[in-house]
Amino acid sequence: MVYQLHPLEINPKTGEPFLRLAAPHKNIILTPPRQGDQSVLIQHMNDPAIYGWMKRLPTPYLPEHADFWIQFVKEESDTTLEYLRKSAEDFPNGPLQFVGASPVRHLREVKEDGTDVLIGDVNFRRSPFEEVLDEVERKRLQEDNAKKQAGDPTIQYAIGDWLAVTHHGRGIMTAAVGLLMTAWGIPRMGVRHVVVHTFAGNIGSNRVFEKNGFVNRGPSNNGIIVRGEKKVLTLLDWKYDLDENET
Template identity: 35%
Template sequence: MPVHYNTHTKEPYLRLPTPLSNIIITPHRLSQLEETVAAQVRLLNEPTIYLNLEGPPYPYLPEHGEEWVKRKCDDGEPVVSAVRAEFENPDTEKPFFDSCPFTVIREVTEQGPETGDPLKDVLIGDIGMDRYSFYEEGYGTEKRAEAQRLNNELSAGDRRIVWSIGDFLSPSHHGRGIMTLAMRTVLQDWGVPRMNIHLLKSCAFVENKGSLRVFEKNNFEVVCTLKDWAPVSESRGGGTKSLVIVNWKGL
């Protein structure tokens, strides 16, 4: 089974392949709320990260992080519990899920000598999959809202769902191929087998060359470039940015 199981903490997780097997992707942990929020505040106020993101508020405050982690824990718990049950009872039915609870990228700093279970780790990034927002239809348009509505109404496992993927990684870990393998791992170990993903699109600001390389290495192709398209909040400098839309061609 592509999903691993920490017998020490009872936590399911994904593990990157060699030579990056010290990197894992886990659900959020409410037990580490303070630690996680501190790491998020540090990373999401880093210019090399927040200037390439559209969604999180800036400046990113502790209350933003606390709300986010609690919501992610609540949203992910049903899936995490179901996966845990699969390990404890291999005969448990394995349905398609409507989300991926494995979003927190961590570097393992200590593992069990006999089991190999991660015992200590540090948060270094985030990766998430959501239903696609249809950026090419234009912000605030009825056409975009209708496309989102129809896509969101499709049931879990429906191969017609258009998904999207986004991520960020600590600058201290750039240049090591971590995000390329993290994206590949999430797709091949969870997105395809457990969400039945067939359609996947995403985007990056045109100047975000690092993310565009990660997409390229994961078999995405450029669909189009939308010039001066995405509105930028005043806290991030205002104006608009050009978006590159990419489409996944499969594993």
């Protein structure tokens, strides 16, 4: 089991898998979602400094929204971990099996007493192809992309993320995106192409991705309406550099 979880670490007290950010953020870890995360999630999702930059978030964000979301993401994480457990039985000596998601995504700050607090989220998902203006073509691409098996190098991914306002400006999300991509996305999911969209003017988010090798392609106006307001998006994309990653 441990081998198929590589490179995740295991909390010796709880058995929970995690990834730890590198210094100077070694007190920040990525873990699976947990039942009980709802109350903190509600607090942050009702902060305009967070939801103002998010496309598909109900406002106000109510307990039923948090319950639905935690159930959804926890099921994805649990399913991925169960697949890895089964893979450990089927492939005890390898090779490492590709999976379709990351089982760890919730950013938590570990306190000196060992307790931790939820401060953010970062995750891969199949691309919504928001850069494609024709709705019929966009739906076709989404459906084709969704059918592809985990590890298929032609899958187009997106990344979603948020971070508590109290932790902005420290480089935490830049480090978290980089860790998720290099430690899990590339080797364990076969991620080779990622496209993200930010709201025009979201300089901080753009910098997070640019520092991780994404190329800013400029505005992408697909007519999206968010909470009654038309939004222009910025498109950033990343493609796996075979030469760079083989050296």
